[in-house]
Amino acid sequence: ANMGQPYTALGAQIGPKNYLPSIGAKARHFGYKELEDVLYFNVPTPLTEMMFKTSMQEGQFLDFMLTANTARKTNFSITHTGFRSLGKYAYDQVQSSNFIATFNYQTKNEAYSMRTHYAAQNIEGQEHGGLPFRERQFQSANPRFFDRSRIDLYFFDALSVASGKRVFLDQTYRLTRSRSNDSLAKPRKSSLVLGHSVAYETRSFQYLQSSKNSYFGDAFENVIRDKSHLKTLNQEVSATFSNPLLGRLKTQANFYDYQYYFNSLLITGSQTIASALSGQEFTVGGRYDKITGPFALKAALDYTLVGDLTAHKAQASLGYLFNKKHRLEIGAQSQLRMPDFNFLLYQSDYKNFNWQNSTDFQMEDSKRAYLKFDSDFWGQLDASFSLISNYTYFAGHQPVIPIAQRPDNYVFDQVLDNAYVKPLQEVAALSLIKIKYQNEIRVGRFALNNTIMYQQVSQENGALFVPEITTRNTLYFSKNIFNGAMFLQTGLTFKYFTPFLMGGYSPVLGEFYTQNSTLLGGYPLVDFFINGKVKQTRIYLKAEHLNAPVTGYDYYVAPGYPYRDFVVRFGLVWNFFK
Numbered sequence: 001a002n003m004g005q006p007y008t009a010l011g012a013q014i015g016p017k018n019y020l021p022s023i024g025a026k027a028r029h030f031g032y033k034e035l036e037d038v039l040y041f042n043v044p045t046p047l048t049e050m051m052f053k054t055s056m057q058e059g060q061f062l063d064f065m066l067t068a069n070t071a072r073k074t075n076f077s078i079t080h081t082g083f084r085s086l087g088k089y090a091y092d093q094v095q096s097s098n099f100i101a102t103f104n105y106q107t108k109n110e111a112y113s114m115r116t117h118y119a120a121q122n123i124e125g126q127e128h129g130g131l132p133f134r135e136r137q138f139q140s141a142n143p144r145f146f147d148r149s150r151i152d153l154y155f156f157d158a159l160s161v162a163s164g165k166r167v168f169l170d171q172t173y174r175l176t177r178s179r180s181n182d183s184l185a186k187p188r189k190s191s192l193v194l195g196h197s198v199a200y201e202t203r204s205f206q207y208l209q210s211s212k213n214s215y216f217g218d219a220f221e222n223v224i225r226d227k228s229h230l231k232t233l234n235q236e237v238s239a240t241f242s243n244p245l246l247g248r249l250k251t252q253a254n255f256y257d258y259q260y261y262f263n264s265l266l267i268t269g270s271q272t273i274a275s276a277l278s279g280q281e282f283t284v285g286g287r288y289d290k291i292t293g294p295f296a297l298k299a300a301l302d303y304t305l306v307g308d309l310t311a312h313k314a315q316a317s318l319g320y321l322f323n324k325k326h327r328l329e330i331g332a333q334s335q336l337r338m339p340d341f342n343f344l345l346y347q348s349d350y351k352n353f354n355w356q357n358s359t360d361f362q363m364e365d366s367k368r369a370y371l372k373f374d375s376d377f378w379g380q381l382d383a384s385f386s387l388i389s390n391y392t393y394f395a396g397h398q399p400v401i402p403i404a405q406r407p408d409n410y411v412f413d414q415v416l417d418n419a420y421v422k423p424l425q426e427v428a429a430l431s432l433i434k435i436k437y438q439n440e441i442r443v444g445r446f447a448l449n450n451t452i453m454y455q456q457v458s459q460e461n462g463a464l465f466v467p468e469i470t471t472r473n474t475l476y477f478s479k480n481i482f483n484g485a486m487f488l489q490t491g492l493t494f495k496y497f498t499p500f501l502m503g504g505y506s507p508v509l510g511e512f513y514t515q516n517s518t519l520l521g522g523y524p525l526v527d528f529f530i531n532g533k534v535k536q537t538r539i540y541l542k543a544e545h546l547n548a549p550v551t552g553y554d555y556y557v558a559p560g561y562p563y564r565d566f567v568v569r570f571g572l573v574w575n576f577f578k
Helices: 132-140 414-420
Strands: 047-054 058-072 074-086 093-106 112-127 158-175 191-210 224-243 247-261 276-292 295-306 312-322 325-339 364-375 379-389 391-396 421-426 430-443 446-458 471-482 485-498 502-508 510-511 525-534 537-544 557-558 566-578
Touching: 074 112, 158 421, 191 485, 391 502, 414 502
Parallel strands: none
Antiparallel strands: 047 058, 047 566, 058 074, 074 093, 093 112, 112 158, 158 191, 191 224, 224 247, 247 276, 276 295, 295 312, 312 325, 325 364, 364 379, 379 430, 391 421, 430 446, 446 471, 471 485, 485 525, 502 510, 525 537, 537 566
C-alpha cells in the first residue's frame, strides 16, 4: 500500500542464485544496491541528473547523481537516493537512504585501471501486522473507511530496519600492452591481465517493538529488540588471457571470510542455539567466452575447495545470431549451496523465532535449462525448466484447536500464522516450468506492448505457489507536439494475474512465507500515464489503480495486507549539462 514496502513476487525464482548466502530478510531489501548494482562512469562533460517523485500521502522521493571526469580517464561520481513516504494507513511510514560514491582511474597507456566505491544504505519501515477486520472495514465499501487512517491495525509500535555499509576496490594490470609504444604499430592480438579485488561489508537487520504482542506468540522480554549482523570480507585474484582466435579465458581464486552473529546465546530445554556462524570459504573458478561468426559461447565455473556454505556453480550457454536480426540462446546452470543465513540460525525475543539448522539443513541443489529468443519483429521469448532439491522456505502453520477446547473468543485467522513461521526444507524434488513472452505492435503513432507469463510448479507438498498466468499490456500514443519542442506519450496499462495461494508476510523476519489456506489475486489493475520530454527535462504523471472504486475492494498482496488504492503521482527527471 505504500512505496518502499515489500513487494510480492509474481515470478518464481528458484534456479541458481548468488554463489554465497546472504543475511536474508529479502522482503525488506528492495532498493538495497548490491555490489553488482553499482555503476561507474566516464563522461566528456560533467553531468548531473535529478529525479523527483511524489509519494502516497506525505513525503517525497529524490534520486540525485553527479559525475565528472577530472582527467580524460579519471572519473568520480556521487549518488544519493532517498525518500520518506507516509502511507494512507495510520501506521505505515517508510524512509530510505542510499549513498554511493565511486571513483575509477586508468593510466594513459591503459596498462593499469582501478575502480572503487563506498556505499552506505538504510531502509526503515513501520510494521503494523495487517488488518484484523478486513471484511467489515476495508472490503465493506463503507464511505467511513475510505479514509484508510480509520481502519484498525494489529499494532502501532513496531519498526524494521535493514542497513549496510560497503567498501570495494578492484584493480587490474595488463602485462602485455594492447599496443606497442609505436603509435603506428598494429594492436597486439593477445593480452594477459592480472586482477585483484576486495570487498568488505557489514549488514544488519533489526525488528524493534516497544511492547510484546501475542500476534507473534510468547516472548522472553516485554520490549523486543531483535538484531542480526553479517560481516563479510571477499577477496579475489585473477588472470585473464585474451586472444582473437582462442577467445577470452579468466581464472580466479576467491577467499571469503564471514561472521553472521547475534549478541546472545540461547539455551532452551531442548537445544542450545549458538550466537554465531563464522568461517572461511576458498573457491577457484574460471570464465570463458568466444565469438565465432554468428556463434557466441559462454561458460563459467566456481568450485569450493574449503568451506561449508558452497560446493559449486556451473553454467554454459550458446548463442546464435541469424540474419543479423534474430538471436537464439540456449543454456544450462547448476548450483549447490546452503540457504541464506536466517534459515540456518536465528534468534529473537519472541520464543517461536529461535532455531539453529546449520547441521540439519542440506545444501540446495538447483538446476536450470533455458532458451531465449530475441527478435525485433517477433518479440522476446524466455522459456526455462528449473529443478531443485532441498528447496528451503518459510512456512506458517497455525495449529487448529479442536472445537471442544476452543475458548469463547477463538478466531482462526490466517494472519495469525505469524506466530508459527518456521524454516523448512522440501526433501522431494520441486520443478518449475516458466515461459515469458514479450512483443510490441506498432501502428502509426499507436503501440501495444504485451507481456504474458505462464508458470507451472510440480511438487509433492505445498512448498511454492505462483500464479499460473500473469499478463501486462500497455496501449500508448506517442507524438512530437509544439513544432517538435515537446515529446508526448500517454496511455493505459492493464495488469492481471490468476488467483493463487499468495505468500504471507512476517515482519519479525522481513520475509514472505508459504501459506495454504487463503487464495488471493484474480483482480485487474489499470493505470493511466502521461510522459512529456522538453530538451533534457522529462515530466510524468501516473494515475495508479484507477479502477479500484469500480472492481471492488478485495485487492491484497499478502493475507491481511491490501494493495494501494487509487492514487495520482507525478514527478520529473532533470539532466544538467555543464
